[in-house]
Amino acid sequence: MESIKLNELSDRLIEKLLNKSAVIGVIGLGYVGLPLAVEKAKAGYKVIGFDVQQKKIDMVNSGYNYIGDVIDEDLRIMVKNGSLQATSDYSFLSDVDAVAICVPTPLDIYQQPDTSYVESSTKAISEYLHPGMLVVLESTTYPGTTEELVKPILEATGLRCGEDFFLAYSPERVDPGNKFFNTKNTPKVVGGITPACSQVAQTLYRQxxxxxxxxxxxxxxxxxxxxxxxxxxxINIALANEMAILCDRMGINVWEVIDAAKSKPYGFMAFYPGPGLGGHCIPVDPFYLTWKAREYNYHTRLIELAGEINNSMPEFVVQKIGEILNKFKKSVNGSTVYLLGVAYKKDIDDYRESPVLKIIELLEERGAKVLISDTHIDSFRYNGNQYECVELTEQRLAEADITVITTDHSGFDYGLIGRASQSLFDTRNGMKSYDKPENYHLL
Known part of the structure; x- marks a missing residue:
């Protein structure tokens, strides 16, 4: 009987996925969830997005896009034709055939995984879990989360995984600002609790x-x-950063070193140095593994050392700013330091975990007056303080004691930056194709 029941449920759900009659839910409408919800709606499904932030719900339901990787018109069309709606009412999960969990998994103050958002989302699903339902966790997390945390919560309902409902893990692969790869065309990895779970989840993503x-x-x-x-x-970015520190001491251009190395057609992949790591993934995710490894009495030395190197880069940048100012008999204290870019990477509006935030903090601690321009961010909050970005002008460049390129946005006028800056420190090689001023310094 169990075998018949399993086949009936999986076959019925697969049929609904194939004929697009299935209703799809997405919990968490952020950088991962909203693009996924839009793509599922564009594929022909009715999609319900869930979020605890009323502001996001109102924006989605009004067709207003707030995620760079979503095309504005796509969202408007999907909302207008009724394919996509957002809500904070989890009772709508009763009507959902498959749901993806796309919520944050940050580290706490002790550098340990905070799975509270995954847990609360799973508990919300469990209240409305019904036979034949598919649940997919997409949030990045430590190995074992799906089986050790999500599955027991769902099975506490009395329904059995692989028999009554289907559970899988399929990690998000989002690269904000990438012009070539997005949610739609990036390959997807799927791992189900049982073969049937995997088969159902694969069917959904293939549609x-x-x-x-x-x-x-x-x-x-x-x-x-x-x-x-x-x-x-x-780890590879940490290697590039360590090379940058060493090359700086040796008077060698690390960017030219990397360009020369990448001429080799095999055995080398280019990674570049910078002011530090940013974003939700790279600075955070490796520490999930570091934490989990302790359970198996293993110390992930390489990962932790890479973290130390990458986390030290904002301090290195501030040290270099001080050294450059000192050449002109100036101190950081009292100097105007003009930072170009607060986003953690080029041409995006995301400043989560941006190393520039730490640079700002360190400069202010040393008494600097900090100005910030960013072509994608007008204002931001950090450590309880509100910061306003200013327009990039020739006068501001000329009046600043030092200008620092911290994010190499395409929208910056690098010709103007080179001409007007008193002193220029480039942490991103943003001036690579432009004339450099006399007082130009490269990380």
């Missing part, structure tokens, strides 16, 4: 995405795969 769907044998494999992706970048 929505153009990218390949790569199935793995368990949620833990998929969870570890995601951590490995981000740890790979974390």
């Amino acid at each position: 929505v995405l153009d990218g390949d769907v790569h199935a793995v044998s368990s949620p833990s494999i998929a969870e570890m795969e995601k951590i490995y992706e981000n740890t790979f970048r974390h």
Whole structure:
């Protein structure tokens, strides 16, 4: 009987996914959830987005886009034709056939994973869990979360995973600002609790995405795969940063070194130094693994050392600013330091975990007057303080004691920056294709 029941439920859900009669839910309408919700609606499904922030709900329901990777017109059309709606009322989960959890998984003050958002979302789903429902966790987390945290909460309802409902993990792969890869065309990894769970989840993503769907044998494999992706970048960026520090002491241009190394057609992948790591993923995700490794009596030395190097870069940048000012008999205290860019990477409006925030804090602690311009951000909050970005002008560049390129936005006028700056410190090689002023310094 169990085998018949399993086949009936999975086959019925797969049929609904294929004929687009399934209702899809997305919990968390942020950088991951909203693009996913829009793509599912564009694929022909009725989609209900859930969020605890009323502001986001109102913006979605009015067709107002607040995520860079979503096309404004796509959202307006999906909302207007009724394919996408947002709500904070989780009772609508009663009508949902498949739901994706796309909520934050930050680190707490002790650098340990905070899975409270995943837990609360799962509990909300459990209140309306029904036979034949698919639940997919997309939030980046430590290996074992799906089976050790999500599954027990759902099974506390009395329904059995793989028999009454289906559960899988499929890590988000979002790269804000990427002009080539987005939610639609990036390959997807899926790991189900059981083969049936995996099959149902794969069916959903194959109807929505153009990218390949790569199935793995368990949620833990998929969870570890995601951590490995981000740890790979974390460590290689740390190597580039360490090379930058050493090259600075040796009087060698690290950017030219990297350009020369990447001429090799095999065995090398270029990573670049900068003022530090930012965003929700790279600075945070590797520490999920560091935390989990302690359970197995293993110390992830390389990951933690990479974290130390990357976290030290804002301090290194401020130290270099002080050294440059000192050449002109100026101190950081009392100097005007003009930072160009607060976003953590080029051409986006996201400043989560941006190393520039720490640079601002360190400069202010040392008595500097900090000015900030950003072509994508008008204002932001940090440490309880409100900061307003100013317009980039020739006068501000000329009056600042030092200008620092902290984010290499395409919208900056680099010709003007080069001409007008008293002294220029470039942490991103943003001036690579432009004339450099006499007092130009490169990280």
